[in-house]
Amino acid sequence: MAHPVLTLDNAVVRYDRLTAVDNISLELRRGETLGLIGESGCGKSSIARAIVGLQPLAEGTLAVEGETLKDASRQRRLILQRRIQLLFQDPVASLSPRLTVRALLSEPLKIRNAFTAENWGRIVALAESIGLGEQLLSRYPHQLSGGQARRVALIRVLAAEPSIIVADEPTAGLDISVQGDLLNLLRALKDHLGLSYLLISHNLNVIGRVADRVAVMYLGRIVESGPTAALFRGPAHPYTQALLSANLTLDPSRRHERIVLSGELPSPAHPPAGCRFHSRCPLVQPKCATEAPALRTDEDGRAVACHFPLAARPAVIPQAIAG
Amino acid sequence: MQAFIALSRRPGGTFAMLAVTLLCLVAIAAPLIAPYAPNAIAPANRLMEPSWQHLLGTDHLGRDILSRLIYGARVALGISLSVIAISLSTGVALGIAAALSPRAIDLAVVGVFDIVTSFPSIILALALVAVFGPGLGNVVLLVSIVFIPHFGRVARAQTIAIRNSPFIEAEKVLGAETWRVVLHHVTPNIIGPIFVLACMDIPVVITIEAGLSFLGLGVRPPLASWGNLLNDGYTYLDQSVWLATFSGLALVLATLGFALLGEALRDTLDPKLRKAL
Numbered sequence: 001m002a003h004p005v006l007t008l009d010n011a012v013v014r015y016d017r018l019t020a021v022d023n024i025s026l027e028l029r030r031g032e033t034l035g036l037i038g039e040s041g042c043g044k045s046s047i048a049r050a051i052v053g054l055q056p057l058a059e060g061t062l063a064v065e066g067e068t069l070k071d072a073s074r075q076r077r078l079i080l081q082r083r084i085q086l087l088f089q090d091p092v093a094s095l096s097p098r099l100t101v102r103a104l105l106s107e108p109l110k111i112r113n114a115f116t117a118e119n120w121g122r123i124v125a126l127a128e129s130i131g132l133g134e135q136l137l138s139r140y141p142h143q144l145s146g147g148q149a150r151r152v153a154l155i156r157v158l159a160a161e162p163s164i165i166v167a168d169e170p171t172a173g174l175d176i177s178v179q180g181d182l183l184n185l186l187r188a189l190k191d192h193l194g195l196s197y198l199l200i201s202h203n204l205n206v207i208g209r210v211a212d213r214v215a216v217m218y219l220g221r222i223v224e225s226g227p228t229a230a231l232f233r234g235p236a237h238p239y240t241q242a243l244l245s246a247n248l249t250l251d252p253s254r255r256h257e258r259i260v261l262s263g264e265l266p267s268p269a270h271p272p273a274g275c276r277f278h279s280r281c282p283l284v285q286p287k288c289a290t291e292a293p294a295l296r297t298d299e300d301g302r303a304v305a306c307h308f309p310l311a312a313r314p315a316v317i318p319q320a321i322a323g
Numbered sequence: 324m325q326a327f328i329a330l331s332r333r334p335g336g337t338f339a340m341l342a343v344t345l346l347c348l349v350a351i352a353a354p355l356i357a358p359y360a361p362n363a364i365a366p367a368n369r370l371m372e373p374s375w376q377h378l379l380g381t382d383h384l385g386r387d388i389l390s391r392l393i394y395g396a397r398v399a400l401g402i403s404l405s406v407i408a409i410s411l412s413t414g415v416a417l418g419i420a421a422a423l424s425p426r427a428i429d430l431a432v433v434g435v436f437d438i439v440t441s442f443p444s445i446i447l448a449l450a451l452v453a454v455f456g457p458g459l460g461n462v463v464l465l466v467s468i469v470f471i472p473h474f475g476r477v478a479r480a481q482t483i484a485i486r487n488s489p490f491i492e493a494e495k496v497l498g499a500e501t502w503r504v505v506l507h508h509v510t511p512n513i514i515g516p517i518f519v520l521a522c523m524d525i526p527v528v529i530t531i532e533a534g535l536s537f538l539g540l541g542v543r544p545p546l547a548s549w550g551n552l553l554n555d556g557y558t559y560l561d562q563s564v565w566l567a568t569f570s571g572l573a574l575v576l577a578t579l580g581f582a583l584l585g586e587a588l589r590d591t592l593d594p595k596l597r598k599a600l
Contacts, residue, residue: 052496081498082497082498093489093490094490094492095493096490097490098511098512107494107499111497112498153493
């Protein structure tokens with residue numbers, strides 16, 4: 001079997017003494033879109049930063065197409081790392097404020113020493129094809145709209161010729177119609193260029209629409225993962241169930257009883273003993289407070305870290321999936 | 324061109340540009356426009372009041388004040404621009420390097436900056452010149468050392484403010500080497516305030532040079548520097564006010580011009596403040 005395009009093995013990310021990501025393993029297959037969901041502060045963005053090389057892994061390994069970065073030579077590591085590109089949450093802030101769009105778009109080519117008339121022509125054509133016309137090239141980032149800035153950031157990322165794109169809240173701050181356009185564009189690019197996506201979002205409708213598989217994070221750990229449709233139809237982890245029930249739906253007949261979790265997200269500096277979710281779990285048992293459940297994978301590719309997983313049953317179906 | 328128009332829209336911007344341009348033109352064209360040789364002594368004409376013959380009067384040796392002021396502009400601008408150029412480039416390089424280095428190196432550089440800054444600039448300049456000897460070249464180099472921490476600290480603080488911002492991280496993810504990030508993304512984004520500082524430091528350097536000249540440790544007489552002129556004017560103030568007045572005015576013109584230019588420049592260099600086109 002071919003190697004997964006990205007493998008994260010037992011990864012730990014620490015900031016001083018705070019462990020933001022605690023022993024997480026992920027696999028991203030070629031052409032796949034993996035959604036990563038969870039509350040703010042659960043470690044989603046830390047994973048993204050570690051994968052793109054902005055934050056060193058305290059423990060664990062990262063491999064691109066089966067090649068472990070840690071074992072590669074410096075030169076090779078740079079090349080491998082460049083295959084993973086990041087779409088930032090705030091696209092305007094991710095563009096150097098004193099450069100024009102033209103300079104910003106040529107930058108990735110210059111970094112790769114690939115700034116030729118032919119390559120530049122391709123970038124301009126690509127920009128044109130997604131609605132960034134010639135007249136935009138002399139603008140500065142602060143003169144762009146949110147959607148335009150996102151497309152500029154996207155072209156820059158594509159110009160680095162990645163095989164994996166990590167997108168951190170790619171639709172944040174866009175209105176629904178622009179969100180849809182962007183997601184369609186991402187999907188078209190994926191099919192066209194053979195990309196794989198790691199999509200980080202707390203917008204379940206977005207994840208439901210584009211992700212092939214979903215991983216749910218809670219306090220630096222993955223509590224559940226599996227194919228999107230199956231996981232959304234029948235969440236096995238009480239946290240996933242609560243998360244899905246909190247999703248807003250436009251259709252009143254589809255609104256289900258919302259499971260409201262008690263308490264705040266505990267601080268990742270002092271995670272609860274045992275199952276990390278036990279302090280807020282509506283179905284908590286004595287065992288949960290002492291013993292941490294392992295992430296167990298079943299034959300359908302679904303994994304859950306819970307001592308008492310919910311039986312698969314049609315419960316909460318987000319509109320994006322059902323409709 | 325656009326920058327000039329934007330500058331002139333600022334209050335004081337037109338004045339600043341005129342004053343600075345005038346100073347530069349005068350300094351460059353000194354031999355062409357000075358009515359007399361700056362060092363031509365004429366004891367018979369000593370301490371004359373302004374007249375058609377000597378537009379700004381003469382000093383205690385009968386030298387033409389206007390001519391000496393014109394040549395003095397050369398000295399003042401020459402010294403201050405070289406000092407600023409040396410200290411700005413060195414300071415910015417050190418400041419950025421410190422901000423991007425491991426903590427120990429950063430602290431060491433900041434420590435050196437603090438030590439240099441803890442002395443009043445004129446005293447430190449005096450001490451250095453006293454140790455290494457006077458003369459034009461030494462004055463320029465030693466005064467530069469005094470001003471390096473000025474630029475170094477601002478460059479360091481600005482770099483720290485932006486070093487973790489998304490646009491810097493975006494470049495790192497794209498695979499940009501450190502030199503590219505520093506040259507293309509750090510420097511252009513921190514240089515605005517540093518130019519402003521440079522403009523505001525020019526008159527300070529002029530003053531320090533004047534102070535050193537006054538004590539015989541800077542530009543040696545008879546070379547005309549505004550410091551020497553002010554000193555001469557001060558010595559003979561009870562007999563003639565013209566020299567002190569006009570050399571003082573020249574200093575004011577230079578100070579105001581560069582300070583206002585600095586402010587106007589700051590607003591112009593920040594594209595976010597630029598009026599939407």
